Amino acid sequence: MRWYTKIFLAGVMLFFVLPLLIVLICSFTSAPRVTFPPQGFSVQWYFTALTSPWFQTGLKNSLIAATFCTILAVPIGMLASYGLLRYKIKARNAIQVYLLLPFTVPLVVQGISLLFIYARTGLVGNILGIGFALMEINLPFMLWSTSSAVNRMDPNLENASMSLGANEIYTFVHITIPALLPGIMSGGLLMFVLGLNEFVTSLMLTTIWSATLPINMYTRIKTAITPDVAAAAAIYIIIAVIAIIILDKTVGIESYLK
Amino acid sequence: MTAEKGSDSLKEKIYLWAKKRVGYLLTLPAIVSVGIMAVGLFYFSLISFFKYDIIQIFVPAFTLENYLRVFTTEGVVSSFIRTFTLTTITCILCLLIGIPYAYFMVRTKSLMLKRALLLMTLVPFFIGEIVKAYSWLIILGEKGLLGSLTQQLFHSPISLVNTPYAVLIGLLHMLLPMTILLIAPSVTAVSEYTEMAAQNLGATPRQCFFHVVLPQLKPGILGALIVTFAIGATEYANPDLLGGGVFDFVANVMYMMIFNAVNYPYGAAMGVVLVITLSAIVYIILRIGKIGNIFIRGR
Numbered sequence: 001m002r003w004y005t006k007i008f009l010a011g012v013m014l015f016f017v018l019p020l021l022i023v024l025i026c027s028f029t030s031a032p033r034v035t036f037p038p039q040g041f042s043v044q045w046y047f048t049a050l051t052s053p054w055f056q057t058g059l060k061n062s063l064i065a066a067t068f069c070t071i072l073a074v075p076i077g078m079l080a081s082y083g084l085l086r087y088k089i090k091a092r093n094a095i096q097v098y099l100l101l102p103f104t105v106p107l108v109v110q111g112i113s114l115l116f117i118y119a120r121t122g123l124v125g126n127i128l129g130i131g132f133a134l135m136e137i138n139l140p141f142m143l144w145s146t147s148s149a150v151n152r153m154d155p156n157l158e159n160a161s162m163s164l165g166a167n168e169i170y171t172f173v174h175i176t177i178p179a180l181l182p183g184i185m186s187g188g189l190l191m192f193v194l195g196l197n198e199f200v201t202s203l204m205l206t207t208i209w210s211a212t213l214p215i216n217m218y219t220r221i222k223t224a225i226t227p228d229v230a231a232a233a234a235i236y237i238i239i240a241v242i243a244i245i246i247l248d249k250t251v252g253i254e255s256y257l258k
Numbered sequence: 259m260t261a262e263k264g265s266d267s268l269k270e271k272i273y274l275w276a277k278k279r280v281g282y283l284l285t286l287p288a289i290v291s292v293g294i295m296a297v298g299l300f301y302f303s304l305i306s307f308f309k310y311d312i313i314q315i316f317v318p319a320f321t322l323e324n325y326l327r328v329f330t331t332e333g334v335v336s337s338f339i340r341t342f343t344l345t346t347i348t349c350i351l352c353l354l355i356g357i358p359y360a361y362f363m364v365r366t367k368s369l370m371l372k373r374a375l376l377l378m379t380l381v382p383f384f385i386g387e388i389v390k391a392y393s394w395l396i397i398l399g400e401k402g403l404l405g406s407l408t409q410q411l412f413h414s415p416i417s418l419v420n421t422p423y424a425v426l427i428g429l430l431h432m433l434l435p436m437t438i439l440l441i442a443p444s445v446t447a448v449s450e451y452t453e454m455a456a457q458n459l460g461a462t463p464r465q466c467f468f469h470v471v472l473p474q475l476k477p478g479i480l481g482a483l484i485v486t487f488a489i490g491a492t493e494y495a496n497p498d499l500l501g502g503g504v505f506d507f508v509a510n511v512m513y514m515m516i517f518n519a520v521n522y523p524y525g526a527a528m529g530v531v532l533v534i535t536l537s538a539i540v541y542i543i544l545r546i547g548k549i550g551n552i553f554i555r556g557r
Contacts (some may be wrong), residue, residue, distance in 0.1 A: 108492065108513055109532070114511055139288060
């Protein structure tokens with residue numbers, strides 16, 4: 001590898017993690033506002049964040065919404081990519097473009113579109129409603145993970161099971177789902193973490209009482225400059241790292257290369 | 259005997275009918291989920307043709323006035339130009355950096371380097387836009403890293419917050435990991451033997467990359483381009499926090515129109531124009547690339 005290749009790769013890696021490292025460092029400041037380099041060392045802002053209502057209710061709402069989002073996304077995504085790739089479907093390309101709508105329609109527009117539906121059905125401010133919205137807007141990511149698992153699975157496994165006398169449902173439950181588990185794991189984890197982090201759509205569908213953590217953080221950033229937001233951001237970074245470690249221990253991060 | 263045979267064939271017919279449509283049935287929950295949003299989207303676009311009313315917000319009387327205002331209001335037109343210019347620049351940078359990065363990540367013989375490159379890409383991918391924008395606020399702000407560095411060097415702190423550069427950096431930080439993760443599988447799909455063959459026949463590594471590898475990456479690159487462009491052009495939080503209201507994207511102007519000015523029809527018209535422009539761009543990319551499979555990984 002040439003020296004300029006090394007510099008290029010190191011530079012990009014630094015660009016990716018530098019801002020996150022800075023937030024981690026700044027969250028340990030003892031000063032009443034965020035500066036770099038930070039002044040002193042303390043964990044008081046973690047205390048402040050963890051004990052303040054904006055953080056506690058925000059985190060609770062985010063956890064409920066992200067969990068519900070994942071519970072919905074796993075079966076929906078798995079069945080859809082299996083159906084799309086393993087069966088002859090005439091309208092496959094059309095369905096694919098349609099299922100990509102959550103990416104091509106602006107999140108602000110999707111938020112307002114869902115707001116119209118929710119306003120009619122009384123779901124505005126309902127945390128499970130937000131969970132559904134999180135699932136819908138990130139569904140392509142789930143399909144991305146599961147479709148790769150479907151493609152890597154050997155169809156002979158299923159054929160063998162069925163030629164040995166198992167019916168389709170038995171085969172699907174006992175052969176197909178275990179074979180797709182890596183894709184389901186990485187997709188489900190991704191949906192959960194993205195759900196915890198989602199901002200724009202939630203902003204439109206929540207009320208003060210159902211506001212999720214990113215919304216409360218946004219409000220804090222706009223109104224206050226205290227480092228408790230840095231502590232909350234640091235907690236998000238730690239969650240991301242934990243998620244990646246879980247992913248690596250179960251599926252292996254290399255699955256993202258296939 | 260014949261009756262039994264008849265019911266058997268009826269059962270078989272139902273079975274065959276369902277079997278033929280299993281693919282569609284399995285896809286149905288996903289189609290319905292997106293469909294709920296699509297119904298709202300239909301209602302949203304309907305409102306864009308309604309007349310604005312100060313008291314009732316909108317009255318169902320057909321008008322094209324909202325669209326006319328979108329195309330003739332200077333602030334709105336400039337927000338469209340700003341959005342698409344900055345997103346185009348970001349996407350070009352994403353491809354210029356992301357393609358070689360993904361290539362080295364997949365091809366490197368060192369497992370440690372491969373994992374390091376992948377890990378660094380996954381960390382920002384798993385973190386939301388608010389946290390990322392906040393991090394850049396700290397770095398690019400007057401009291402942050404850039405401010406304290408320039409204070410020591412030039413005795414006057416420089417801040418990039420509330421400038422287009424901050425929005426560009428924020429967007430790049432958000433879209434580059436996605437670009438790399440979307441391109442990497444298609445690099446894996448390129449057989450190393452084709453590269454070896456080209457090099458055996460005398461191609462330099464550079465020629466080999468541009469004439470042998472790059473053409474095979476087309477589906478991955480175009481898929482990444484579509485996804486990053488769509489996400490970038492519809493961004494809200496980044497321009498809001500890092501552009502500080504002086505560098506608003508279409509989504510920001512639209513949000514203000516709907517939630518602050520409570521002019522639903524006008525905001526809706528802006529949204530529809532944005533969706534149509536984006537769809538047209540996606541369609542053109544698909545047509546130019548002649549690819550059917552986008553984003554569904556592995557083929």
